[in-house]
Amino acid sequence: xxxxxxxxxxxxxxxxxxxxxxxxRRPIDQLARLYAGYPNAEGRIADFTVRLxxxxxxxxxxxxxxxxxxxxxxxxxxPMSLPHGLLAAEMGMNLQMALGWRRHLLLHASSVEKDGRxxxxxxxxxxxxxTLAAQLGERGWRLMGDEFALLDLFxxxxxxxxxxxxxxxxxxxxMEAEVDPARMGxxxxxxxxxxxxxxxxxxxxxxxxxxGAAPALLLFPRFGHDLALRPVGQGEAFMRLTQxxxxxxxxxxxxxxxxxxFVAETPAxxxxxxxxxxxxxxxxxxxxxxx
Amino acid sequence: MSKQTGYRRAPDDAVVVRPLDDITLIYHRPSxxxxxxxxxxxxxxxxxxxxxxMDADLVRERLALSYxxxxxxxxxxxxxxxxxxxxxxxxxxxxx
Numbered sequence: 001x002x003x004x005x006x007x008x009x010x011x012x013x014x015x016x017x018x019x020x021x022x023x024x025r026r027p028i029d030q031l032a033r034l035y036a037g038y039p040n041a042e043g044r045i046a047d048f049t050v051r052l053x054x055x056x057x058x059x060x061x062x063x064x065x066x067x068x069x070x071x072x073x074x075x076x077x078x079p080m081s082l083p084h085g086l087l088a089a090e091m092g093m094n095l096q097m098a099l100g101w102r103r104h105l106l107l108h109a110s111s112v113e114k115d116g117r118x119x120x121x122x123x124x125x126x127x128x129x130x131t132l133a134a135q136l137g138e139r140g141w142r143l144m145g146d147e148f149a150l151l152d153l154f155x156x157x158x159x160x161x162x163x164x165x166x167x168x169x170x171x172x173x174x175m176e177a178e179v180d181p182a183r184m185g186x187x188x189x190x191x192x193x194x195x196x197x198x199x200x201x202x203x204x205x206x207x208x209x210x211x212g213a214a215p216a217l218l219l220f221p222r223f224g225h226d227l228a229l230r231p232v233g234q235g236e237a238f239m240r241l242t243q244x245x246x247x248x249x250x251x252x253x254x255x256x257x258x259x260x261x262f263v264a265e266t267p268a269x270x271x272x273x274x275x276x277x278x279x280x281x282x283x284x285x286x287x288x289x290x291x
Numbered sequence: 292m293s294k295q296t297g298y299r300r301a302p303d304d305a306v307v308v309r310p311l312d313d314i315t316l317i318y319h320r321p322s323x324x325x326x327x328x329x330x331x332x333x334x335x336x337x338x339x340x341x342x343x344x345m346d347a348d349l350v351r352e353r354l355a356l357s358y359x360x361x362x363x364x365x366x367x368x369x370x371x372x373x374x375x376x377x378x379x380x381x382x383x384x385x386x387x
Contacts, residue, residue, distance in 0.1 A: 235314030235327060242325070249323065253307065256318045256325055260309045 011093075012041035014150065014161040014209050015103065018093050019046035023053055023060050027085030034086075034164055034185050034198060037206050048072075048100060050092035055079035068092040072099035084191050086198065090164060097148055097161070098246040104150035104159060105251060105258045108244040111149040111158050112141040117216035118158040119287065120149050120266070122244045125193075128223030128279065131171040134199060135276050136283065138178055143205040144213070153254045156261050157212035162205045164198040172197045174276060216290055218268040221279065225272035229282070232268040295346035297387040298375050300339035306383065308336065319382055326381055334358065335374055336383065344387035347372035 007028040008021045022028050048071050055065035065079040066088045072095060080088045097106065109122035110133035119141075121129040130146040137143030144160035152159055164185065167175055172195060176184065185198030220232060220240065232240075241259055242248045248255045269286060273279035307318040315333040317326045328336075331354075338353040339345055345353070347368045354360060360367055378384045 233313040234311035238311060238314075238316065239327065252323050253318060253320065256307065256309075256316075260311070260316060264309075264311060 009035075010041040010044060010046060011035050012039055012044060013093070013163045014145070014159060016048065016097060016101065016161070017041050017044045017046045018048050018050055018096065020050045020089055020092070021052070022085070022089070024066075024082060024085060026082065027052055027066075027089050030086045030186060031089055034200050037200065037203060038209075048093070048096035050089060050096060052085060052088055052092065068095070070096055072096055078192065080191070084188050084196075086185060087166075087188055087191055087193075087196055090166065090198070093163065094147060101150075101247060102251065104152055105255050106245060106247050107149045107151060107241060108147070108246065109149040110146045111144040111160070112136045113144055113158075113160075113213040114141050114287070116213055117290075118144065118149075118213035119217045119219065119283070120158060120215055121219045121221050122149075122241065123221050126168075126223070128221050128273070128276075130165060131167065131174060131223075131276060132221055132279050132283070134165045134167065134171070134175055135178075135280060137165075137202060137205060138175075139280065142208060143201045151215075151258050151262060152212060153251070153258045155212070156214070156258060156265070158215050159212040160205070160209045162201045162209050164200060167197050167199055169194045175199055215262060215266045217286060218263075218266045219283070219286075220268070220270040222270070222272045223279075224274065226274060227278055227282065228270075228272040230270040232270050234263045234268075237263045237266075237268040295348060295372065296375070297344040297346050298339070298379060298384040299344050299387050300336065300341045300384050301382060302341050308333070317383060322382055324381070326383070331371075332374055332378065335371060335378070339384065347375060350375070 007025045009028050009031055011018045050070040052066045053069055054060040055067040059065040066085055067079050068088050070092055109120050110129040111118050111120045112133050123129045133143055133146050145162050146165040148161045150159040150161055183200040188196045271282055305320050309316045314327050314329055335350055338350055350371050351367050379386055
């Protein structure tokens with residue numbers, strides 16, 4: 001027997017609208033609190049449905065265990081415990097974007113904007129791209145997103161997807177030290193991704209979530225190494241970005257045209273850094289040196 | 292010398308060639324695949340013609356019109372033949 005979701009919420013993040021249903025109230029209440037400053041999306045046609053269902057018939061009440069499902073699903077997604085319900089909902093939304101979005105070239109990258117130009121940062125999980133974007137977002141930059149950068153297929157501009165910033169492990173303390181506690185989500189310990197705590201982007205990031213920017217700089221950050229800087233050729237940037245895109249193949253020729261334009265017009269650097277402060281200083285220097 | 296295999300370049304509207312600073316990208320429309328190639332593949336591609344069947348020898352002669360070829364003629368022919376074989380596997384050229 002499948003229990004129909006009884007708690008629902010519709011959220012709009014950037015250009016995408018999600019209808020989220022849950023068998024439990026708590027994840028929906030947490031989402032409603034953290035997304036309270038986002039535009040009201042009730043009644044909008046949803047692009048995606050995300051459902052948090054009990055993993056088995058009794059798992060709604062007994063050691064509650066969540067199975068993430070929706071329009072696009074992964075057969076081997078592991079169930080999660082109810083205290084991690086907020087993370088399950090966020091992962092569900094990411095999964096729908098990654099598997100289903102076709103209106104932009106979707107890059108697994110963080111991005112921030114200043115003076116109408118975008119800085120895009122891509123790298124593996126743990127590279128520091130998310131924390132660096134969150135820190136820049138508190139220091140005069142507009143946070144466009146910590147997880148996905150949306151590359152417009154016609155204009156070549158980068159568009160925001162400013163969902164909650166997903167802070168992991170040591171990044172949690174870094175951001176707790178500099179933002180209002182009201183902007184932090186509940187701490188979630190020992191998830192499959194380590195300790196997680198969400199951060200609500202600043203109000204301007206949310207208010208301007210429909211506003212794109214021309215890409216000006218592409219960085220491949222790597223946290224935990226001595227400070228180093230290496231120019232990245234267009235071929236390497238192209239190859240790494242195709243690996244960082246979840247829909248490059250699905251988009252076909254428009255995706256090829258958008259990505260080749262992006263790498264041909266955007267200078268790229270690989271940066272290694274030992275700390276957030278060192279990275280921020282380097283980013284400021286690189287940004288100031290742009291033509 | 293035995294007769295060489297002849298190839299015809301795929302039609303111009305079947306591919307999009309986009310040179311970047313260090314490599315050349317070739318998007319193959321029928322398959323939707325992107326190929327990253329380096330010299331001499333873009334030069335071989337440019338030397339060929341969709342309307343003309345060419346073997347490695349003829350490709351080498353065409354290349355010699357635009358480039359200074361410093362390898363021995365036989366080595367060059369063998370290298371071009373190997374590239375043509377690879378390009379045929381990708382659908383960029385067809386065996387005539």
